Amino acid sequence: MVIRVTEPKGQDMRRKLVVGNWKMNGSRAANAELLAALKATGPWIAEVALCAPMPYLADVALSLQGDAMAWGAQDCSAFDSGAYTGEVSAAMLAEFGCRYVLNGHSERRAMHAEGDQLVADKAKAALAHRLTPIVCVGETLAEREAGQTDAVVKRQLSAVIHTLGHCISQIVVAYEPVWAIGTGKTASPEQAQAVHALLRAQLKAATEHAGDMKILYGGSVKADNAAALFAQADIDGGLIGGASLKAADFAAICRAAG
Ligand code: PEP
Numbered sequence: 001m002v003i004r005v006t007e008p009k010g011q012d013m014r015r016k017l018v019v020g021n022w023k024m025n026g027s028r029a030a031n032a033e034l035l036a037a038l039k040a041t042g043p044w045i046a047e048v049a050l051c052a053p054m055p056y057l058a059d060v061a062l063s064l065q066g067d068a069m070a071w072g073a074q075d076c077s078a079f080d081s082g083a084y085t086g087e088v089s090a091a092m093l094a095e096f097g098c099r100y101v102l103n104g105h106s107e108r109r110a111m112h113a114e115g116d117q118l119v120a121d122k123a124k125a126a127l128a129h130r131l132t133p134i135v136c137v138g139e140t141l142a143e144r145e146a147g148q149t150d151a152v153v154k155r156q157l158s159a160v161i162h163t164l165g166h167c168i169s170q171i172v173v174a175y176e177p178v179w180a181i182g183t184g185k186t187a188s189p190e191q192a193q194a195v196h197a198l199l200r201a202q203l204k205a206a207t208e209h210a211g212d213m214k215i216l217y218g219g220s221v222k223a224d225n226a227a228a229l230f231a232q233a234d235i236d237g238g239l240i241g242g243a244s245l246k247a248a249d250f251a252a253i254c255r256a257a258g
Contacts, residue, residue, distance in 0.1 A: 014236055015045075017047045017237035018047070019050070019174075019239050020048075020051065021051045021240065022051060022053060022245060025245055031052065031063075034245065035060065038251060044255060044258055045257070046257035048068070048070070049069060049070040049099060049100050050244070051071070051074050051101075053074065054088055057071065057093070070099040071099060071100070072101050072131075073102070076089060076131070078118060078121035078125050080125065089129075090122075090129040100172070102239075103119050104122070105176070109136075116155060116156050116159035117159055120159040120162070123163070127167055127171070132170065134174050135171050135174065136175075136218070137153045137174070138152075138176040149177075150198055153199060154199075158202070168203065169212070172213070173213065173215045174215070174216040175195050175199060175216070175218070177195075181218065181219050182241055183219075185220060187219060189229050189232050192217045192232060193232035196232065214236040216238055218239030218240065218241070221239075221240050222243050223252035226252070226256035227256040
């Protein structure tokens with residue numbers, strides 16, 4: 001099997017980006033069906049990428065050859081190689097033509113005890129191999145109710161800014177309030193925009209390219225709420241979990257980003 005490795009492109013000046021996060025779902029047959037349906041529906045005006053579970057990445061890469069959709073992984077190691085059983089390095093992903101990698105998804109922060117510095121180190125490893133890290137930040141319900149949203153997301157992003165230095169401009173940020181992920185509760189467009197504006201301001205203090213960086217919203221985005229979220233000034237697309245598993249729903253969200 002020969003997989004063409006494409007050169008990663010720079011960030012496309014705030015063209016909307018919609019990323020599907022399949023999480024630990026799928027099968028070879030179900031993935032083939034989903035990919036065929038999406039390929040038949042696209043391309044979209046927005047850039048679209050799919051983050052699949054590790055064992056399926058080679059299948060996805062092969063299926064998407066010649067298609068406008070990109071693909072990515074849901075995590076990578078902070079290390080290049082060595083005694084890290086179960087880990088997959090950014091170098092390995094890059095060898096297959098991977099474009100994006102999620103770092104610091106809240107499910108990994110919560111279930112795998114990934115702290116801010118580890119997430120930043122993973123993003124650094126990804127960039128070193130010319131992958132684009134999509135760094136996820138977001139507060140829990142308890143943190144929101146305690147009025148800590150701003151402090152939490154700023155702390156999470158700050159670790160990445162300090163670790164990447166001027167390379168911070170090469171990442172994508174995803175604001176994903178933990179209380180909205182997989183719960184059916186979405187942040188209102190105004191709630192999301194307020195946090196996105198805060199993150200943009202923090203990036204502006206770190207890089208002159210902040211205005212060109214993409215900040216995605218994630219958390220129960222559906223076909224019927226996507227357009228209002230994507231219309232906000234600092235929301236540059238979405239990170240889509242559950243709805244990315246159904247071709248018609250995901251395609252509608254991609255269209256809403258156009
Ligand atoms: C996610 O997994 O990143 C996510 C946003 O999930 P959902 O869309 O299902 O809330």
